[in-house]
Amino acid sequence: MDKPVIVALDFADDFECINFLNQFPKSEKLFLKIGLEMFCQFGYPFVHNLRERGYNIFLDLKLHDIPNTVKRTCEMIAKWDVQMLTVHASGGAEMIAAAKSGLAGSKTKLLAVTQLTSLGQNELENELQIPLKSADYVAHLAKLAFDNGADGVISSALEVPMIKDATSSDFLCITPGIRPKSAQVGDQKRVATPAQARTLGSDGIVVGRPITQAQDGHQAYMNICKEWNK
Numbered sequence: 001m002d003k004p005v006i007v008a009l010d011f012a013d014d015f016e017c018i019n020f021l022n023q024f025p026k027s028e029k030l031f032l033k034i035g036l037e038m039f040c041q042f043g044y045p046f047v048h049n050l051r052e053r054g055y056n057i058f059l060d061l062k063l064h065d066i067p068n069t070v071k072r073t074c075e076m077i078a079k080w081d082v083q084m085l086t087v088h089a090s091g092g093a094e095m096i097a098a099a100k101s102g103l104a105g106s107k108t109k110l111l112a113v114t115q116l117t118s119l120g121q122n123e124l125e126n127e128l129q130i131p132l133k134s135a136d137y138v139a140h141l142a143k144l145a146f147d148n149g150a151d152g153v154i155s156s157a158l159e160v161p162m163i164k165d166a167t168s169s170d171f172l173c174i175t176p177g178i179r180p181k182s183a184q185v186g187d188q189k190r191v192a193t194p195a196q197a198r199t200l201g202s203d204g205i206v207v208g209r210p211i212t213q214a215q216d217g218h219q220a221y222m223n224i225c226k227e228w229n230k
């Protein structure tokens, strides 16, 4: 798999989303992330429609439930021919392994979310009451995911070298929380620029608002690709 720039489609309606996609030339083979906002409204038919149009799909559902429920859900998603699916690593070893076994026979990569990029050290300690350094917590969850069959993790780009050291250089690190220098950080805490993510060894970046809320979404995407591929 090439190292993709994955566009997070966080739109309130499908019409707006399709208008956004229509800015891109048909030859642009986009990698799109469908998250909870769009999936809750438009469900599988929307995923299917985008697959039919030839897009690669990262289905970011961040599953987090008991192992049996997650396994049965993954068995269903395994039929959808999506490229990536997320679960929360904090669902535990058995849940991660159950997700992987649910996806058996499909080409869908299982990615485990470590610590959300919207959470910093302060939230980890004071809200979640996890008495660890953020980097250690991320490394611990990444190792748990690796040991239980996940194909990779979602983390900040800042943690990629440490995750690869703790697991394997082949273990995928897909990184949201990407902000070009001039972009607003918003609710993200552990951020990196596309160029930093590349240098740190990220296997793919996820970018939402800096592209989808730009005046010219296609140009914003091209600028990010240029910085990422430098």
Ligand SMILES: O=c1ccn([C@@H]2O[C@H](COP(=O)(O)O)[C@@H](O)[C@H]2O)c(=O)[nH]1
Pocket (backbone or CB within 6 Å): 008, 009, 010, 035, 060, 113, 115, 116, 117, 118, 154, 155, 176, 177, 178, 188, 206, 207, 208, 209, 210
């Ligand atoms: O830790 C995580 C896990 C997932 N995300 C998702 O990525 C995009 C980022 O969007 P931006 O607009 O570029 O902030 C969004 O869909 C999140 O749900 C994440 O940010 N952090």
